[in-house]
Amino acid sequence: MTITRRGLAALGVAALAARPVQAQSWPAERPIVVYVPFPPGGGVDQMARVILPHVQRHLPGATFIVENRPGAGSQIGMEATFNARPDGYVLGAVTSPALMTIPFERPVRYKVEEFTYIANVVDDPGGLWVKTDSPIKSLQDLLERARKDPGGLSFGTTGIGSDDHLVMLEVEQAVPDVRFSHVPFNGAAPLQTAVLGGHVDVGCFNVSEGGPGYRDGRFRCLAQAGARRDPSLPDVATLTEQGVKVVAGAQRGIVAPPGMPQEAQQKLVAAFRAALSDPQFLADAERLALPVKGMVGDEYRQAVLGLDARLKEMWARKPWRDQ
Amino acid sequence: MEAFLGGMMVLADPFILGMTVAGTLLGVFVGALPGIGGSTTLALLLPLTIGISPVASLAFMGAVYCGANFGGSITAILVNTPGDPSASATALEGYKMAEKGEAGLALGISAVASAIGGIFSVIVMIVAAPLLARAAYNFGPPEYFALALFGLSMCAAVGGDSPLKNLIAAAFGVALATVGIDLTTGVERFTFGFYDLTDGIGFVPVLIGLFALAEMFDQASRQHTLGKLLKLDTVRIPGMAEFRKCARSIWLGSGLGTFIGALPALGATTAALVAYNETRRWSKHKHEFGQGSIEGVAGPEAANNSAVGGAMVPTLALGIPGSSTTAIMLAALVVQGVRPGPHLFNEQPTLLYAVFASMLAANLIYLVLGLYSAKLFARISMVPPALLWPTVFVLSVIGAYGPNQSMGEVYLMLFFGVVGLLFRRHGFSPAPLVMGLVLGSLLEESLKQSLLIFQDGWVLGFLGRPIALLLIGITVAGLAAPWIMRLQARLRGATEKRAA
Numbered sequence: 001m002t003i004t005r006r007g008l009a010a011l012g013v014a015a016l017a018a019r020p021v022q023a024q025s026w027p028a029e030r031p032i033v034v035y036v037p038f039p040p041g042g043g044v045d046q047m048a049r050v051i052l053p054h055v056q057r058h059l060p061g062a063t064f065i066v067e068n069r070p071g072a073g074s075q076i077g078m079e080a081t082f083n084a085r086p087d088g089y090v091l092g093a094v095t096s097p098a099l100m101t102i103p104f105e106r107p108v109r110y111k112v113e114e115f116t117y118i119a120n121v122v123d124d125p126g127g128l129w130v131k132t133d134s135p136i137k138s139l140q141d142l143l144e145r146a147r148k149d150p151g152g153l154s155f156g157t158t159g160i161g162s163d164d165h166l167v168m169l170e171v172e173q174a175v176p177d178v179r180f181s182h183v184p185f186n187g188a189a190p191l192q193t194a195v196l197g198g199h200v201d202v203g204c205f206n207v208s209e210g211g212p213g214y215r216d217g218r219f220r221c222l223a224q225a226g227a228r229r230d231p232s233l234p235d236v237a238t239l240t241e242q243g244v245k246v247v248a249g250a251q252r253g254i255v256a257p258p259g260m261p262q263e264a265q266q267k268l269v270a271a272f273r274a275a276l277s278d279p280q281f282l283a284d285a286e287r288l289a290l291p292v293k294g295m296v297g298d299e300y301r302q303a304v305l306g307l308d309a310r311l312k313e314m315w316a317r318k319p320w321r322d323q
Numbered sequence: 324m325e326a327f328l329g330g331m332m333v334l335a336d337p338f339i340l341g342m343t344v345a346g347t348l349l350g351v352f353v354g355a356l357p358g359i360g361g362s363t364t365l366a367l368l369l370p371l372t373i374g375i376s377p378v379a380s381l382a383f384m385g386a387v388y389c390g391a392n393f394g395g396s397i398t399a400i401l402v403n404t405p406g407d408p409s410a411s412a413t414a415l416e417g418y419k420m421a422e423k424g425e426a427g428l429a430l431g432i433s434a435v436a437s438a439i440g441g442i443f444s445v446i447v448m449i450v451a452a453p454l455l456a457r458a459a460y461n462f463g464p465p466e467y468f469a470l471a472l473f474g475l476s477m478c479a480a481v482g483g484d485s486p487l488k489n490l491i492a493a494a495f496g497v498a499l500a501t502v503g504i505d506l507t508t509g510v511e512r513f514t515f516g517f518y519d520l521t522d523g524i525g526f527v528p529v530l531i532g533l534f535a536l537a538e539m540f541d542q543a544s545r546q547h548t549l550g551k552l553l554k555l556d557t558v559r560i561p562g563m564a565e566f567r568k569c570a571r572s573i574w575l576g577s578g579l580g581t582f583i584g585a586l587p588a589l590g591a592t593t594a595a596l597v598a599y600n601e602t603r604r605w606s607k608h609k610h611e612f613g614q615g616s617i618e619g620v621a622g623p624e625a626a627n628n629s630a631v632g633g634a635m636v637p638t639l640a641l642g643i644p645g646s647s648t649t650a651i652m653l654a655a656l657v658v659q660g661v662r663p664g665p666h667l668f669n670e671q672p673t674l675l676y677a678v679f680a681s682m683l684a685a686n687l688i689y690l691v692l693g694l695y696s697a698k699l700f701a702r703i704s705m706v707p708p709a710l711l712w713p714t715v716f717v718l719s720v721i722g723a724y725g726p727n728q729s730m731g732e733v734y735l736m737l738f739f740g741v742v743g744l745l746f747r748r749h750g751f752s753p754a755p756l757v758m759g760l761v762l763g764s765l766l767e768e769s770l771k772q773s774l775l776i777f778q779d780g781w782v783l784g785f786l787g788r789p790i791a792l793l794l795i796g797i798t799v800a801g802l803a804a805p806w807i808m809r810l811q812a813r814l815r816g817a818t819e820k821r822a823a
Binding site: 039040042045046049066068069070071072073075076079105106151152154159160161181182183184185186189190192193194196197198199200212213288320321 | 366369370373459460461462463464465504506507508509510511518519521522587637641642643644650651654657727728729768772775776778
C-alpha cells in the first residue's frame with residue numbers, strides 16, 4: 001500500500017502514545033512454593049505459616065504456598081529445595097542444626113555452603129527443664145549431682161543429633177567431670193510427659209516448647225542456652241550467666257536453591273527484612289511466644305557457616321553417632 | 324453448668340453446625356478412601372482453618388477426625404481395605420462377614436459401636452479430663468514397654484492356621500519395625516540407602532498392600548469366581564439380638580480406647596488392635612473369630628472412635644498431643660493463639676464445651692448416616708469383582724502416593740501386596756504382622772529408653788514400677804493360661820483316677 005505522509009504522521013503519533021506492554025514477571029506469574037521439611041504442626045511449619053503472610057504483604061504480586069515434605073529428619077525437604085529450579089518460585093524452610101549435622105551422618109544431595117540464604121526468623125534456645133517438685137533445685141545442683149554420679153542422671157532430649165542433644169554435649173564439654181545418661185525421645189511431646197512424670201531427671205527442649213508448661217507452673221527451668229534472657233522467661237538465667245559458656249538452640253529460616261536470580265533474591269530479602277520488623281508480625285510472634293531473631297541475606301549466611309564450622313569441629317573431636 | 328449449656332448452645336449457630344456436619348461427611352469420605360485418612364486430610368485443611376474462629380475450626384477438625392475413624396471401617400468391611408490405619412482390626416472380621424453376605428450387619432454394628440465409643444469418650448473427657456491427663460503422667464518408658472508387650476502377647480491367637488505361623492508373622496512384623504533410623508543410637512538400619520526408608524516402613528502402604536492388594540491378586544487368580552449366593556442378610560442391619568451380643572465388646576473397646584488414646588503418642592490404631600485382642604480374650608464366642616465375628620468388629624470400632632476423645636484429653640488439658648492427628652489440631656489452635664492447658668479449663672470453658680458438643684454431634688451424625696447408608700454401602704459388596712477391584716487398585720495407588728508424594732511408598736505397597744498373597748497361600752494371617760509393625764518400634768524404643776534410665780540397676784528399676792509389673796504380670800498370666808489349665812485338668816484327672 002502507498003505510504004502517505006498522513007499515514008506516517010499517524011504512525012508516529014501512535015508510537016508515541018503507546019505505553020510499553022507490561023509482561024507478567026516474578027513474583028506474579030504463579031504461587032511461590034515453600035517446602036517445609038516436617039509434618040504440619042511442628043515448630044518449622046509454624047514459623048513458615050506465621051511469617052509468610054507478612055512477607056506476602058511486603059512483596060506485591062507474590063503468593064506463598066506451604067507444602068510439607070517430611071522425611072529423614074528434614075533431609076528430604078531440604079534436598080527438594082536444593083535441587084529445585086532456581087527460578088524464584090521455590091523456597092524452603094530449614095532448621096539448624098539438622099541442616100549441618102545430617103551431612104555428617106550420611107551422604108546428602110545438598111551442600112550447606114551453596115544454598116541461597118534468604119532470612120532467619122526464629123532462634124529458639126534450648127532449656128533445661130525439671131518438674132516443679134523435682135529434688136533438683138538449680139543448675140549448680142544438677143551439675144553437682146552429675147559430677148558425683150557420672151552417667152547416673154537421665155537427660156531426655158528430642159533425639160540423637162537434635163539441638164537438645166547438642167546442648168547436652170556442649171555442657172558436658174564445658175563443665176569438667178560432668179556426664180549424663182542420654183535418653184532420646186520421639187519429639188518434644190513424649191519428652192515433656194516423661195519429665196512431668198518424673199521418668200527422666202531432666203529434659204532439654206526449646207524455650208518455645210517449654211514456655212506454656214512453665215507459665216502453668218508445671219515445669220521449672222534450671223537454665224536456658226540463649227545469648228541473653230528471654231522476654232517470655234524473665235526469671236530464668238542463661239547458662240552463660242551461671243558460669244557455663246554454652247549458647248545453643250534451634251534456628252529456623254528460609255532458603256532458596258543455589259543460583260537464584262539476583263534481582264529476585266534482593267527483592268525477597270528486602271521483603272523479609274520488612275516483614276521481620278513489621279509490628280503486626282511482631283505482635284503475632286509475641287502472641288505465639290515465638291523467639292524472633294531476624295537475620296537476612298549475608299548476615300544469615302555467615303551465621304550458618306559459623307555454626308557449621310563449630311559443629312564440624314565438635315563432630316571431629318567426638319562424633320555423637322557411629323558411622 | 325452454665326459453661327456446659329453455653330457450649331451446647333454453640334451448636335445452635337448455623338455456621339458451626341454446618342461446619343460440624345461438613346466435617347463429619349468429609350471425614351467419613353476420606354476415612355473410607357484407602358491411604359488418605361483423617362490425619363492427612365487435617366494436614367491439608369490446616370491453612371483453611373486459620374481463617375475461621377477457633378471454635379468453628381475445632382468443631383470441624385474434631386468432626387473430620389471422628390468421621391474418618393468410622394469411615395475407615397466401610398472399606399475395611401466391604402473390600403478388605405482399611406481406609407484408615409485405625410480400621411485394620413475391623414478388616415479382619417468385617418471382611419469375612421461381608422464374604423458371608425453379612426455386610427449390612429457389619430456396617431451397622433460398626434456405626435453403632437463407633438458412635439457409642441465416641442460418645443463414651445466425650446463424656447469421659449467432660450468429666451475427667453484433668454484427672455485422666457494426670458494419670459497419663461504415670462506412664463513412662465517402662466510402662467509403655469509393658470503395654471507393648473501386653474499388646475503383642477495375644478498375637479499367637481489371632482487368625483491364621485496355627486499359633487506358630489502367627490508368631491512367625493508377628494516376628495516378621497517386629498523385624499520390619501526395626502527398619503529406619505534407630506531412636507537411641509541414630510544409626511540407619513536396613514535402609515540400603517533408600518531415602519524413603521529412613522523413617523521406617525510406613526504402615527499405610529503396608530496395610531493397603533497386605534489387605535487390599537493381596538485380596539485383589541487372590542481374586543484375580545481365581546478364574547472361576549462363582550456368583551456368591553447372595554443372602555438377603557446382605558442388607559440386613561443389626562437388630563437387638565446382635566446389640567446384646569456385642570454389648571460387652573463395645574464397653575471393653577470404649578474403655579480401652581479412651582485410655583489408650585489418652586496416652587501421648589498412642590492413638591486409634593493401637594487402641595483398635597489391643598481392643599481386638601481383648602475382645603477375643605473375653606468373648607463367649609471365641610470360635611467365631613477368624614470367620615467373621617460380629618464382636619470382632621464391634622470392639623475395635625468402639626475403641627478407635629473412643630481413642631479420639633481419649634487423645635483430646637492430653638491435647639486440651641496439657642497441650643501435649645495424644646496422637647498424630649491431635650498434634651495437627653493442636654497446631655491449628657496454637658496458630659489461632661489458643662494455648663491449651665489446665666488454665667484453658669478455667670479461662671475458656673465455653674471453648675472446651677463447644678468442642679465436646681461438636682464431637683458429640685459428629686458421633687450422632689455419622690451414626691444416623693451409617694445406619695441409613697449401611698444398606699446402600701452393603702450393595703457395593705455385590706458389585707462384580709471385575710469392576711470393583713480395578714477401582715480399588717487405582718484408589719490404593721493414589722492413596723499410597725498421596726500423603727508424601729512418594730513413589731517409594733507405592734512400590735512398598737506393591738511389595739506387600741505380593742507378601743500378602745504369599746501369606747494367604749500358606750495359611751498366614753496379616754494381623755500379627757500388622758501388630759508387630761505397629762507395636763514393634765514402641766516395644767524396642769521404650770525398652771532401650773528404660774535401660775538408659777535405669778542403667779545397671781534395671782532389674783530393681785523395673786521391680787519398682789507397679790503399673791509396668793501389673794501389665795507384665797497380666798501378659799505372663801495370659802500366655803501361661805493354656806498350660807496352667809491343661810495342668811489343672813491333668814491333676815484333676817489323676818486325682819479322680821486315684822479315687823476310683
